[in-house]
Amino acid sequence: MAKPPLSMKPTGWFQVAWSDEIGVGDVHTMKYFDQEMIAWRAESGQLTVMNAYCEHLGAHLGFGGTVVGEVLQCPFHGWQWSREGRNVCIPYEDRPNRGRRIKTYPVTECNQSVYIWxxxxxxxxxxxxxxxFGSFEGDSNVDAYYPQQRLFRQGLELHPQYVLENGVDFAHFKYVHETPIVPVFTRHDFTEPVSFVDFTITFEGDDGQKIEDVDSGVEAINGGLGIAVTKSWGMVDNRTISAITPVDEFTSDVRFMVYIGRPTGRAAEGDPARAETKARAFGEEVIRQFTQDVHIWAHQRYSDPPALASSEQQGFTAIRAWAMQFYPDGGGGSAAELAAAHERRSS
Known part of the structure; x- marks a missing residue:
């Protein structure tokens, strides 16, 4: 793709693994933001993500490095590194090297995922x-849902912002996902780094119905550019997580997860195996629809300024202004200031 006029090193939380990929004592290798990284889990269960190379003579700690209790030991000379990236032991010296440190990243685990800041x-x-299961209002009991279903696509030529902009792109639903009518957005809130988008939508019926008669929709929460979670209502109960993480200056890894709700009430009295099979098929359909978007994003060229229709102006202007705060050169102005700057740039 043509290199997008957007930094591939934005600020925020980004997924680098799933939690169940890194058991106690495991060392997991990966590359993100043009950096070779490792994740390792200490005997206490605590997870550390750090740059991959030993500060001694540059051995890659992901190839032969071992977890020893609460530290990571280099395979080359046995130097041991703490969860803070500090050298705590040189086995053939009386004291560690206190002057060198391996870069570590703030890390959190939720959504069965590993995120770094x-x-x-x-x-x-x-x-x-x-x-x-914690950011939406109302009941958020993970036990009320079947196990997580996943999609993982590596090294695609796309930018995280493409995916976030999809959240305000009401027109694409009819033409990409074949919804019978174009959805209507009921909320755009881009005042904080965590933003909110709600819309009314249906996947059933025909184009003769009116949006006023639709009793279903989606609530979306965007945590910066790296993570978006959704909750559907009035349809088959499902929740999704999309996570796009830059690998280098041209490519990103794409992860998408879906949870399908378990039957409730009378429906719960039926055949459990049959219900789970139906739920899995529905989850696969949700993932299939997401791959329709991925196919477009992976071949997209970022258009700036875009040739927007009048009905698209509000959503796209708001989300592009909001996104500027996550780039190294984006500045720290308010959402209103960022919107004004974007409008001047586009005119």
Whole structure:
């Protein structure tokens, strides 16, 4: 793809693994934001994500590094590194090297996922990663849902902002996902780093119905550019998580997860195996629809300024202005200031 005029090193929480990929004592290798990284889980269960190379002579700790209690031991000379990236032991010396440190990343686990905080300026996290079972109002009992279903696509030529902009793109639903009518957005709130988008939508019926008669929709929460969680209502009960993480200056990894609600009331009295099979099929359909978007994003060129229809102006202007705060050169102005700057740039 043509390199997007957007930094591939934005600030925020980004998924680098699933929690169940890293058991106690495991060392997991990965590359994100042009950095070779490792994640390792201590005997206490605590997870650490750090840059991959030993500060001694540069051995890659992901290839032969071992977890020893609460530290990671280099395979080359046995130097041991703490969860803070500090050298705590040189086995053939009386004292450690206190002057060198491996870069570590703030890390949190939720949504069965491992998220790191990335910030080029080294700032501490200033918002929380959204929790698909903790950030929405009302009942959020994970036990009321079947196990998580997943999609993982690596090294795609797309930018995280493409995915976030999809959340305000009402027109694509009819043409990409074949909804009978175009949905109507009922909420755009881009005043904080965690933003909210709600819309009324249906996947059933025909184009003769009116949106006023539709009694179903989606609530979405965007935690920066890296994570979006959704909750559906009035349809088959489902929740989704999309997580897009830059790998290098051209590519990103895409993860998508869906939970399907278990039957309740009389429906719960039926055949459990049959109900689970139906739920899994519905989850696969949700994932299939997401892959329709992925196919477009992976071949998209970022248009700036875009040739927007009048009905698209409000949503796209708001989300692009909001997104500027997550880039190294985006500035720290208010949402209103960012919107004004974007409008001047587009005119």
């Amino acid at each position: 990335h910030d080029m300026d080294g700032r501490a996290p200033f918002f929380d990663a959204p929790n698909v």
